[in-house]
Amino acid sequence: MRTLRILLGCLIAGLVCWGRSHAGLPLPSLTFYGLFADEYGWPYSSDDLVEVDVDGARILSQKLGSANGRDYNYVVRVPYDSGGRGGDYNHDVVAPGERLTIRLLDRSTGKTVLSTNFICNLLAGSVVRLDLSSGTDSLQDGLPDSLREWIWDALGDGNLFEPARVRATADSDGDGVINLDEYRAGTDPANPEDLLNLEIQQVEGVESVQLRFFTVPGKTYRLENAQWTEAGVIVNPARFASHPTGEANLREVMGTGRGISIFVPTSGDPQFLRLVVVPRPSGGRILP
């Protein structure tokens, strides 16, 4: 009898929750993930909160994750249904046509740091990447104004800062890499000692070259090789190994905040290789 009561209790609780949570037909959840970064491009700390609102009502709040070893620091799964609400509907889920807000909340101040909202008309089960940065770009050349000010404070002539004094295409610290490329690579555009630099050396006794470079957490690196053909230059992803004698079956490596070595087999023919920081999509994108 006691077991039956418990079962009945669970069943009734389940029915109550069902009635309150879903007004329409439950659909596969929506998944949102991406990187919340500050005005300098650095991921926010894991003490902050990711929150989701539907038409202004909070439905979800969770701690921000860590970007260590990966290029995103949050993943939220939002319950989805087909809509068609009744009078007892509350916003525990999102339905097509409702406004969805995703924001980053500073836990210590309770203030919203970053926020985006949109009318939700996604396919059920969609996985969407949303990257948000707190930087403004008044010149619209890809460089956040705060980073321009950082460069100006470190290298300027003491006059008042104006965004137009530091442009994305300039190489302010003279290390050979323009400010925009340093921003994309996560290196300091005001420090000539900090840049994405590739050291190359032949591995003794093995038909392989070692490529060593310093990596930045949250960045993904890809190696590419160029081939000259009658139709022009063709650039393709190059495969590499994690050890001198390992199988070259890797295409990308994630930044760790430390130096990383990758190994490329040599065949005797000249190879033209370059290291690329994989560009992150701006705004949101729906993955297939």
Ligand SMILES: [Ca+2]
């Ligand atoms: Ca530079």
Ligand SMILES: [Ca+2]
């Ligand atoms: Ca630099």
